[in-house]
Amino acid sequence: MADDSGQHELILILARDLTSRLATPAFVVDADGTLAYFNEAAEPVLGARYAETGELPAGGWASEWNPRDPSGEPVPLEQLPLGIAFREGRPAHLPLRIMGGDGIERDIEVTAFPLCARADEILGAIAIFWERAGS
Amino acid sequence: MRATIWGCRGTLASPGPETVRYGGQTSCIAVDTDEDSLLILDAGTGIRRFGMSLDGRRPKRVDLLITHLHTDHIEGLRFFGPFWDPEVEFRIWGPPSPTKGLEQRLAPFFSPPYFPVHMRNVPSRPSFQEVPDAPWTIGAVTVSAALVKHPGPAVGYRVEDGGGALAYLPDHEPGLGTDLDAADETWISGLGVAHGAELLIHDGQYTVPEYDQRVGWGHSSTPDAVRFAERARAGRLVLFHHDPLHTDDDLEAILAEAERLATSVEVELGHEGRIFEL
Numbered sequence: 390m391a392d393d394s395g396q397h398e399l400i401l402i403l404a405r406d407l408t409s410r411l412a413t414p415a416f417v418v419d420a421d422g423t424l425a426y427f428n429e430a431a432e433p434v435l436g437a438r439y440a441e442t443g444e445l446p447a448g449g450w451a452s453e454w455n456p457r458d459p460s461g462e463p464v465p466l467e468q469l470p471l472g473i474a475f476r477e478g479r480p481a482h483l484p485l486r487i488m489g490g491d492g493i494e495r496d497i498e499v500t501a502f503p504l505c506a507r508a509d510e511i512l513g514a515i516a517i518f519w520e521r522a523g524s
Numbered sequence: 525m526r527a528t529i530w531g532c533r534g535t536l537a538s539p540g541p542e543t544v545r546y547g548g549q550t551s552c553i554a555v556d557t558d559e560d561s562l563l564i565l566d567a568g569t570g571i572r573r574f575g576m577s578l579d580g581r582r583p584k585r586v587d588l589l590i591t592h593l594h595t596d597h598i599e600g601l602r603f604f605g606p607f608w609d610p611e612v613e614f615r616i617w618g619p620p621s622p623t624k625g626l627e628q629r630l631a632p633f634f635s636p637p638y639f640p641v642h643m644r645n646v647p648s649r650p651s652f653q654e655v656p657d658a659p660w661t662i663g664a665v666t667v668s669a670a671l672v673k674h675p676g677p678a679v680g681y682r683v684e685d686g687g688g689a690l691a692y693l694p695d696h697e698p699g700l701g702t703d704l705d706a707a708d709e710t711w712i713s714g715l716g717v718a719h720g721a722e723l724l725i726h727d728g729q730y731t732v733p734e735y736d737q738r739v740g741w742g743h744s745s746t747p748d749a750v751r752f753a754e755r756a757r758a759g760r761l762v763l764f765h766h767d768p769l770h771t772d773d774d775l776e777a778i779l780a781e782a783e784r785l786a787t788s789v790e791v792e793l794g795h796e797g798r799i800f801e802l
Contacts, residue, residue, distance in 0.1 A: 396709075396716030399671035405711060406701030506671070507622055 400504050400512045401425055408515065416516040422447030422466070422475050425513065434497060434520050436489025447472070454487040459496065461486065470501035474514035478503045484521065496521040525665065525685045525802045526556040527723070531570020532794035534695070534729050534743070534765030535596050542771040547796030549573065550596040551694050551765065553725065555683055557663040561585040562606070565681060565692050570796065571600035578605065583612060586648075587662045589655075589669075590618040591694055592678035593629055602639060607648055614648035617655050619669075619677035627652040655679055673697045673713040674742035682717040688802035691721035691758065694765045699748035700740060704755060718756035723800055724789075726753060728763030731778060746781050753789045761786070764794040 397405075401419055405426045408415035414431035418424055424445040432438050435454060445453060451466040458464055464485065466472040473481035480502040488494050501516035531537075531549030539548030550568025557563050562583045564571065567590065586606050591597055606612045618626045627643070630652070634643035643650075655669035669679040672693055680693035698704060698713045709715050718724050728749040730738060735745035743765065744752070753761035763782060766775055775793050782791045 396670065397711055399673065399713055402702070402711055402713050403673070410701070505622070507620055 397425065398506075398512050400506050404504060404513065404515055411517075413517050414519060416471065416518070417513060418447070418450075418471055418475055418516075419513045420475065420511055422472070424450040431518070434489070434495060434518065435487070436491030436493055436495075442490075447475075454489070457486045459484055459486060470499045471514055471516045474501035474503045474516070475511060478505065478511045525683070525687055525690065527683075527690055527800045527802070528554045528556075528574075529570070529725075529762075529794050529796055529798045530554060530574040531566075531568045531600070531796065532764050532766060533568075533596075533768060534727075536768040537569045537596070537599075538768040542773075543766075545772040545795065546766060546775050546793055548768075549796060550599065551591075552600060553692065555665070555690070557665055561587065561663050563662055563665065563683070564588045565683075566591055566597045566694065567599070567601035567604065568596050569600040569603075572603040575603070575605035575607075582606070582609060585613040586615065588614070588616045589667065589681050590616060591680065591692070592619055592674060592676060593633075594676075594695070595633075597694075598630065598633060602634065602641075607646060607650070610647040610649075612648045614650040616650050616652050617667075617669075618652070619671065619679045620654040621677045625652065626654050668717055670714065670717045672717075673700050675740075678742075680714045680717045682721065685802075688722040689720065690723045690725070690800070690802060691718040691756070692725045693718060694725065694727055695742055696727045696752075697740070697742050697744055697748075698752050699744065704748060704751040709755060712752070712755060714752070715756055718752070718758060720757050722759040722802055723762065724753050724756060724758035724760065725762045725764045725794065727765045728761075728778065728782070729765050729767045731781075734767070746778050747785055750782050750785045750789065750791065753791075754787065758789055760790045760792070762792055762794045762798075762800075766794070 404417045408428045417426040456464045470481040482500045497518045499518040504513045531552040549570035551566040552568045552570030553565040555563040631643040659668040665685045668682045672680045674695045683690045727744045729743035
C-alpha cells in the first residue's frame, strides 16, 4: 500500500531495520529495483558508504560496482541475483567480481531473494553477500 | 467531520471502578459522515454501546474499518445491532494478508466452538474488502490505509474530508528498530497516513519501564508516541489503547509525562464519550 507521500512500504522499512542490525553485508532494493539501503557491514565490501551513495536507480547501482562474472565478463542487471529477485520474484545466487567504490576489486558471492507481502506483488528484494576467501 | 470514542482500552476490556474515568471498553471510534450511513474504526467492545446509542436509527450502510484482527479489535462486532439487520449493507474493510482473504481470517471467530452463529448466516450478509493501495472514498470522506509495524498484518487509517484529517493508529510500534528522532520521514512506519493530521489517535500503551520488557509486542511507549506525533506534525495527539492494567491514576501520570515531553503537539488521553469536531 504505497501512498503519494514518498513513504516507503512497511516491508522495506522492516527490511532496513533488520539488515541494519546484521553483521552480514546486505543490500535492499524496492519494487523498481532502486537501491533503498545497504547496511554498515556492506560498506567495506562495496568500498562505499550508504550515507554518501544514497538511493540509486536500478541501472545506476548495477553499473556503479561494475559487476562481472569470475572470468571478467560483465553481468547485466537482469542476470544479477538482485535483478532476478526483484524482476522475476525468485531467489538467485551467483559468484561475482565487483569494483569497489574505493577502487579495489573484490570477488564476492551474492544471494538474493524477493520481498513479497502478497503472492502476486513483489515489493523489493534483499541481497546478502560476502567476500570470497583470498579475493 | 465528527468522531466519537466508544472504546479506547487495549488488549482486554477492563471496566471497573479503577477505570471509570477513561473507560474499559476496547477500541472503537464512530465517525459521522451522513444520516444514512455509519463509518466505524474497529469493532472492540465499545461498538456494542455505540450500537445501543443508535436508539432505533437504522443505517442503510455501515463501513467498518478494521485495523487488524487481534481480538480486542473485532470482539464487539457480534454484539453490534446493525450487524444483525438484514436491511443493512454491511462492508468490512481490513488489512491484506500474505496467505488468506479477510473473510477467511474473520470467519473462524464467527463459528463454533467460539460462537454459535456462522458468519455465512449473519443477516446483514457482510461483504469483505481488503484495503486498496490508493485512497478511496466512502460517502463524503476519503480514506487511506497503510501497513504499520505491529505483529501480523495491521494497518493505520487516515480519514479526511474538507475540514480536516483524522489519523488512527491504535496498535503501532514505530520505534521498533527505528530512531524516531534521527530517521528520515520516509523510513518511519505509519508517517504517511499520520502526516499533518489535525487529530492523531495513536497507541500509547506503555510506560518506558513497561516497554523495555515488551519490545516487539507491537505497542508504543509514551515517549515514542509523542516523538511519532511530532515527526508527523500532528495537531493533537490522543493517547489510545490504554493498557488493561493501568488505572485512571496511572493514565494521568502517563499524560503528565507526555505533556512534559511534548514540544509542538497537544496531548490528551482518549476516554469513552470524547467527541472531536474537525
